[in-house]
Amino acid sequence: MKYKTRKEEIIQTSTILFKQRGFSAVTMRDIAKAMGIKAASLYNHINSKQEILSDIIISLAEQFTQQMKVIKNSNENNIDKLKQIVALHVDITSNNPYGMASLNNDWMHLENELEYYLKLRKDYENDFRIIIEKGIEDSELVKGNSEVMIFSMLSTLRSLYIWLPKKEDLDIQKFTNELSLVLINGINK
Amino acid sequence: MKYKTRKEEIIQTSTILFKQRGFSAVTMRDIAKAMGIKAASLYNHINSKQEILSDIIISLAEQFTQQMKVIKNSNENNIDKLKQIVALHVDITSNNPYGMASLNNDWMHLENELEYYLKLRKDYENDFRIIIEKGIEDSELVKGNSEVMIFSMLSTLRSLYIWLPKKEDLDIQKFTNELSLVLINGINK
């Protein structure tokens, strides 16, 4: 059996459709059709379309926040912390590339959990910022515009969901190292 | 007068709303309300909601393709070509940050122009790839995974629309240089 519960199957099916066309363009009929049932039957397992979205997004956002806390409190230097963050994004994204599309593109359609999501994201970005700024202070990173560094790294890490699914036979460990290299050392010879 | 034509006003208003909530979640009634008129009145100036989307996306995509051709055919070395590409993205995005959201997130809702858009994007990425690979070949760039380099740079450049509008007082020239530095030389000391 691929799914433990019918609810889990609904969420996984929705996740794929949400990535392809976005939350607003996917209907309950689309989700039901992809599962071979009628839309009304979905409501035996979930309460609303909105609930599907928040299940997808919040569980991912909490994984990031929780793991960031571990990285933040470790005793490594700041460069190694950044490498751990790269590994974290590759790990979560490769385990749920479709869900990451909703996290990135459909968070604004959250209702009850919107504020909670925004707080999780803000906390995450703050932790990231502190590592970058500490890295500059400790002379591990070049003296540069820290906001540009944060923007550049986070943009790339947040876009992994577009790219990873296209590389089916990927060696995750090798890729993580190559990506860390490009992000930290650049591409200039 | 802020807008030359009523059609232009419709497109600019839609562009802002599409960025906030995405094409599918914005209604003709929303667009009309933002302009202080009724939805039916919009149809005196445009033919369909779809037409608004394709006007936004195709004009931006064509700007990229056209300027990429100029960069490609210039006599500069590959690193300087990459810097020009960074400048191109900063330029187009700072002139139309809202439209870039549609280009990135709502292209899949194009109908008649979907294939044309996909061709423009593919051509652009191919030109980008050739510059990176030539750079490695000519020993301007480190020997590394070129796909990872392309992914990383393009992800950052494509995310500029999220970031640029938050920095109103930005010195565009200075920012372009800082971003080029981070993308090409990395952040490692």
Next chain:
DNA sequence: GTCTATAGCGCGATAGAC
């Protein structure tokens, strides 16, 4: 747990008055 039927509403778009 899935079905048919349908409520209640909002959608994109059109017709025609002014």
Next chain:
DNA sequence: GTCTATCGCGCTATAGAC
């Protein structure tokens, strides 16, 4: 060029049979 009125359809969600 904007309005009111409305068409025809699709949406989320519910009721109740099996």
